[in-house]
Amino acid sequence: MISLAELQRRIDSGDLSTDAAIAQSLEAIGAHDKTIGAFVCHAKDARAASAGPLRGIAVGIKDIMDTSDFPTEMGSPIYRGFRPRGDAPVVAALRQAGATIIGKTTTTAFASLDPTATLNPRHHGHTPGGSSSGSAAAVAAGMIPLALGTQTGGSVIRPASFCGVAAIKPSFRLLPTVGIKCYSWTLDTVGLFAAGVSDLAHGLSAMTGRPELMLPAAISTLRIGVVTQDFAGAPEVAGGEALRIAIKAAEAAGASVRTLALPEIVAEAWRIQPTIQEFEAHQALAWEYHTHYDAMAPLVRARLDEGKGIAPAAYDAARGVAKKARRALAGVFEDIDVLLTLSAPGAAPKGLGSTGDARFNRLWTLMGVPCVNIPADVADGGLPVGVQVIARFGNDAGALAAARFVEDALKA
Amino acid sequence: MISLAELQRRIDSGDLSTDAAIAQSLEAIGAHDKTIGAFVCHAKDARAASAGPLRGIAVGIKDIMDTSDFPTEMGSPIYRGFRPRGDAPVVAALRQAGATIIGKTTTTAFASLDPTATLNPRHHGHTPGGSSSGSAAAVAAGMIPLALGTQTGGSVIRPASFCGVAAIKPSFRLLPTVGIKCYSWTLDTVGLFAAGVSDLAHGLSAMTGRPELMLPAAISTLRIGVVTQDFAGAPEVAGGEALRIAIKAAEAAGASVRTLALPEIVAEAWRIQPTIQEFEAHQALAWEYHTHYDAMAPLVRARLDEGKGIAPAAYDAARGVAKKARRALAGVFEDIDVLLTLSAPGAAPKGLGSTGDARFNRLWTLMGVPCVNIPADVADGGLPVGVQVIARFGNDAGALAAARFVEDALKA
Numbered sequence: 001m002i003s004l005a006e007l008q009r010r011i012d013s014g015d016l017s018t019d020a021a022i023a024q025s026l027e028a029i030g031a032h033d034k035t036i037g038a039f040v041c042h043a044k045d046a047r048a049a050s051a052g053p054l055r056g057i058a059v060g061i062k063d064i065m066d067t068s069d070f071p072t073e074m075g076s077p078i079y080r081g082f083r084p085r086g087d088a089p090v091v092a093a094l095r096q097a098g099a100t101i102i103g104k105t106t107t108t109a110f111a112s113l114d115p116t117a118t119l120n121p122r123h124h125g126h127t128p129g130g131s132s133s134g135s136a137a138a139v140a141a142g143m144i145p146l147a148l149g150t151q152t153g154g155s156v157i158r159p160a161s162f163c164g165v166a167a168i169k170p171s172f173r174l175l176p177t178v179g180i181k182c183y184s185w186t187l188d189t190v191g192l193f194a195a196g197v198s199d200l201a202h203g204l205s206a207m208t209g210r211p212e213l214m215l216p217a218a219i220s221t222l223r224i225g226v227v228t229q230d231f232a233g234a235p236e237v238a239g240g241e242a243l244r245i246a247i248k249a250a251e252a253a254g255a256s257v258r259t260l261a262l263p264e265i266v267a268e269a270w271r272i273q274p275t276i277q278e279f280e281a282h283q284a285l286a287w288e289y290h291t292h293y294d295a296m297a298p299l300v301r302a303r304l305d306e307g308k309g310i311a312p313a314a315y316d317a318a319r320g321v322a323k324k325a326r327r328a329l330a331g332v333f334e335d336i337d338v339l340l341t342l343s344a345p346g347a348a349p350k351g352l353g354s355t356g357d358a359r360f361n362r363l364w365t366l367m368g369v370p371c372v373n374i375p376a377d378v379a380d381g382g383l384p385v386g387v388q389v390i391a392r393f394g395n396d397a398g399a400l401a402a403a404r405f406v407e408d409a410l411k412a
Numbered sequence: 413m414i415s416l417a418e419l420q421r422r423i424d425s426g427d428l429s430t431d432a433a434i435a436q437s438l439e440a441i442g443a444h445d446k447t448i449g450a451f452v453c454h455a456k457d458a459r460a461a462s463a464g465p466l467r468g469i470a471v472g473i474k475d476i477m478d479t480s481d482f483p484t485e486m487g488s489p490i491y492r493g494f495r496p497r498g499d500a501p502v503v504a505a506l507r508q509a510g511a512t513i514i515g516k517t518t519t520t521a522f523a524s525l526d527p528t529a530t531l532n533p534r535h536h537g538h539t540p541g542g543s544s545s546g547s548a549a550a551v552a553a554g555m556i557p558l559a560l561g562t563q564t565g566g567s568v569i570r571p572a573s574f575c576g577v578a579a580i581k582p583s584f585r586l587l588p589t590v591g592i593k594c595y596s597w598t599l600d601t602v603g604l605f606a607a608g609v610s611d612l613a614h615g616l617s618a619m620t621g622r623p624e625l626m627l628p629a630a631i632s633t634l635r636i637g638v639v640t641q642d643f644a645g646a647p648e649v650a651g652g653e654a655l656r657i658a659i660k661a662a663e664a665a666g667a668s669v670r671t672l673a674l675p676e677i678v679a680e681a682w683r684i685q686p687t688i689q690e691f692e693a694h695q696a697l698a699w700e701y702h703t704h705y706d707a708m709a710p711l712v713r714a715r716l717d718e719g720k721g722i723a724p725a726a727y728d729a730a731r732g733v734a735k736k737a738r739r740a741l742a743g744v745f746e747d748i749d750v751l752l753t754l755s756a757p758g759a760a761p762k763g764l765g766s767t768g769d770a771r772f773n774r775l776w777t778l779m780g781v782p783c784v785n786i787p788a789d790v791a792d793g794g795l796p797v798g799v800q801v802i803a804r805f806g807n808d809a810g811a812l813a814a815a816r817f818v819e820d821a822l823k824a
Binding site for chain 2: 068078079082085086087089091092093095096173176177178179182185186208209210280283284286287288290291312316394
């Protein structure tokens with residue numbers, strides 16, 4: 001994989017020209033993307049910007065985000081050839097920071113469940129996960145140092161876990177979802193994929209103009225609360241093993257680790273998350289559903305068929321639960337710095353028929369809290385398995401710092 | 413003006429065909445819009461749908477909202493001829509309810525401050541207000557029974573007050589802003605314009621599928637708290653007079669009315685509202701600002717120039733104030749049913765150089781609470797002046813019911 005932070009160091013020191021850095025990504029795309037299929041399209045003659053912290057950094061953009069220079073097709077024939085007029089704010093922020101938008105990455109239709117043809121770079125017979133399939137795969141295959149995705153259920157953390165890359169789903173609305181195809185306005189969250197945690201911090205800090213997101217030199221103490229999300233069912237063997245390995249490594253590195261039970265209202269929030277997601281999806285995709293029903297991909301259409309009857313009162317009640325659960329979860333963070341939990345039930349499922357299960361992710365998207373995926377090596381047939389570090393709402397810097405602590409501990 | 417509720421009654425009883433109802437709007441547009449200039453474009457051959465509660469109802473859509481069958485030009489040459497692929501969810505909801513989208517109404521550039529050429533139907537020498545200028549004017553001139561606008565500072569309630577129409581800015585996100593050009597994602601709120609409060613209730617209920625928004629037969633008791641928003645400065649004579657008339661009328665109709673002081677944190681929220689609005693606008697309009705600076709209208713561009721240096725920390729602090737103020741305001745509603753306050757400093761200013769001042773509106777947009785404008789007749793040179801009724805977050809039904817009480821009281 002290409003480390004963003006390492007590229008920046010080489011560019012800053014004059015070891016590498018910005019155009020050479022971009023050319024490196026173009027070559028890697030040329031070499032691997034015919035097999036992996038992470039890109040919908042890319043610029044063959046992309047050039048580097050001359051200034052900005054992300055100059056020389058090639059970035060892939062999930063194809064539900066508006067771009068002024070590439071079509072935006074939402075993973076659906078309904079949007080074939082669609083040209084937005086401008087860039088989504090997150091894309092504009094990348095360009096302002098000097099990044100080169102190198103292309104659009106594959107997405108399941110409307111960031112839902114229908115798999116793309118993208119392969120998992122770590123094992124071609126397995127799904128890369130979804131819905132941000134192309135962004136996770138493009139980084140995992142070493143084609144680009146940074147990619148943007150979105151998460152409504154588990155569409156950033158899950159594919160990152162399956163492909164063995166670092167990813168952050170920041171606090172809700174730290175990055176605007178303006179100019180990005182909506183599935184659920186209460187849940188949709190923009191996230192970043194990169195080789196390691198430090199790379200995520202460099203990317204997110206540059207995009208937001210927030211230097212406090214850069215990693216501290218070291219963390220002296222760290223109080224970790226482990227949660228197993230029993231309300232979401234049991235993990236597979238590999239998922240459970242990854243969590244155990246991460247706990248052991250963090251303890252050995254000096255963290256204080258204890259297992260926590262989440263308040264019942266938080267488990268209730270996990271249960272009602274689909275009510276909020278699907279009630280809003282019915283409005284967000286109303287035009288597509290009512291005027292292009294036959295052209296919709298089967299899994300997203302079936303989801304919309306199922307969610308048709310959700311009453312406003314059920315949605316209002318679910319929002320009430322979410323509000324209470326967010327307050328209760330804030331209380332949990334009074335005694336600990338971060339939570340550590342599963343990123344996915346296990347390694348990437350075999351085949352391309354499913355993008356996997358978001359049951360260990362959807363609670364955290366609803367809570368709006370920052371989540372960072374860290375790959376853990378559990379030797380499960382060569383497939384990676386991730387764990388996620390979660391901080392309180394607004395503490396993205398803390399989530400990143402703690403994730404780097406766990407990442408370092410796992411390497412030791 | 414055309415009453416939506418009255419049209420529905422005539423259609424339901426068979427007195428009026430749905431196509432005749434649409435034809436009536438087309439005729440009125442033909443007769444008046446050459447003078448008023450409320451529409452950017454409209455369908456000359458619009459037809460009625462055969463079913464749905466809003467069948468036969470012609471609706472105007474502010475031209476920052478995506479429509480599949482009309483261009484969406486954002487009041488700016490940067491978007492000249494831009495064709496979105498689909499309908500914004502609020503537009504799709506109207507069509508699902510049977511409404512006929514008759515055309516796009518004028519908007520200040522990006523729903524900011526630069527006046528359109530639209531005239532105030534009540535006095536052609538005065539501004540109709542902004543930014544939803546065309547929607548307010550089209551309803552006021554009797555061209556259409558319903559129009560959609562958006563409010564970030566005061567862009568629904570202010571033009572409604574200036575043009576003498578009823579309008580509701582519902583609770584934040586009761587109507588999704590998906591597919592609508594963003595200025596500030598924390599503030600942008602979709603609103604409705606109609607002839608009277610009952611018409612608003614019929615329209616909003618049909619769009620949302622929420623029968624509880626329909627007006628009750630009568631209100632037995634109503635506790636009104638009057639706030640003068642002194643932190644926003646003094647109103648003009650006509651504005652103060654409208655509030656006095658409304659208070660007197662409500663008291664005479666049996667309401668219990670008392671003057672309230674708002675908690676200091678709420679005044680502080682009024683002060684920091686521009687920080688949130690302009691920090692987000694810089695991201696929301698980043699592409700336009702950085703790649704089409706010269707083509708931007710002067711007032712919105714100047715606003716963006718001014719807001720350039722707002723630091724993330726100032727924005728974070730402002731969001732913290734807003735959160736505390738929302739809680740404090742919820743406490744205010746423990747002893748009263750609704751607030752009654754000014755809709756604007758006074759009547760519509762003379763000339764088309766300014767769309768007027770949002771200083772009596774911006775707090776309520778930030779608080780996310782439902783606001784309803786009710787025209788009051790203060791005989792100020794024939795120009796209307798409005799007052800607004802405000803309920804706690806989520807109590808849109810209560811805001812509408814109380815607004816109808818005040819509306820009836822003012823007629824008596």
